[in-house]
Amino acid sequence: SYELTQPLSVSVALGQTANITCEGYNIGTKYVHWYQQKPGQAPALVIFRDNNRPSGIPERFSGSSSGNTATLTITRAQAGDEADYYCQVWDSHIVIFGGGTGLSVL
Amino acid sequence: QVQLVESGGVLVKPGGSLRVACTASGFSFSDYFMSWIRQAPGKGLEWISYMSASGATKRYADSVRGRFIISRDNANNLLFLQMDNLRAEDTAVYYCASLGGSYHPFDSWGQGTLVTVSS
Numbered sequence: 001s002y003e004l005t006q007p008l009s010v011s012v013a014l015g016q017t018a019n020i021t022c023e024g025y026n027i028g029t030k031y032v033h034w035y036q037q038k039p040g041q042a043p044a045l046v047i048f049r050d051n052n053r054p055s056g057i058p059e060r061f062s063g064s065s066s067g068n069t070a071t072l073t074i075t076r077a078q079a080g081d082e083a084d085y086y087c088q089v090w091d092s093h094i095v096i097f098g099g100g101t102g103l104s105v106l
Numbered sequence: 107q108v109q110l111v112e113s114g115g116v117l118v119k120p121g122g123s124l125r126v127a128c129t130a131s132g133f134s135f136s137d138y139f140m141s142w143i144r145q146a147p148g149k150g151l152e153w154i155s156y157m158s159a160s161g162a163t164k165r166y167a168d169s170v171r172g173r174f175i176i177s178r179d180n181a182n183n184l185l186f187l188q189m190d191n192l193r194a195e196d197t198a199v200y201y202c203a204s205l206g207g208s209y210h211p212f213d214s215w216g217q218g219t220l221v222t223v224s225s
């Protein structure tokens with residue numbers, strides 16, 4: 001079965017750029033969606049279809065995908081960006097989530 | 107605005123049954139696929155089931171197939187998850203989420219309902 005691998009945690013200095021990766025076999029051939037989950041809250045969509053932002057999501061959030069790696073990039077990181085981030089793809093009509101990455105803003 | 111509200115989560119004994127519900131508002135419920143996703147305490151997200159807008163298509167994760175059944179009432183904007191033969195490992199917050207179709211992202215989520223399976 002298809003698997004997605006994310007780093008357990010990523011740290012970024014306030015105002016700097018964070019990159020959160022999501023690895024999967026030929027992930028570049030699939031659409032990747034990203035979700036943000038803040039403590040005690042439900043997940044929320046921040047990037048869909050590799051690099052599209054839903055309305056209300058700041059331009060600081062962007063995505064890319066190629067080969068075996070998809071990346072969520074957060075520029076000018078803020079304290080409010082601290083959260084768990086999950087990548088997600090579809091494979092054979094089944095939903096696959098990555099294990100999640102905890103982002104710390106230092 | 108879109109609102110999804112889950113209900114029905116309680117403490118249940120192993121081997122027991124439970125039905126949780128999701129009440130939708132603020133969008134055309136009958137036009138959307140709906141899904142259940144769960145999160146065990148301190149763990150990541152696990153997709154467990156989705157259902158097409160008409161109800162004709164249902165899919166399940168291996169971990170729940172044969173024990174859980176997804177259903178919907180489009181007339182009343184309700185989504186259900188019937189859970190039978192519950193196990194300790196089913197303990198989780200259960201979220202309902204909407205999506206535009208197969209291979210679409212989950213664009214709206216409820217706040218979740220906690221199901222605890224314990225003796």
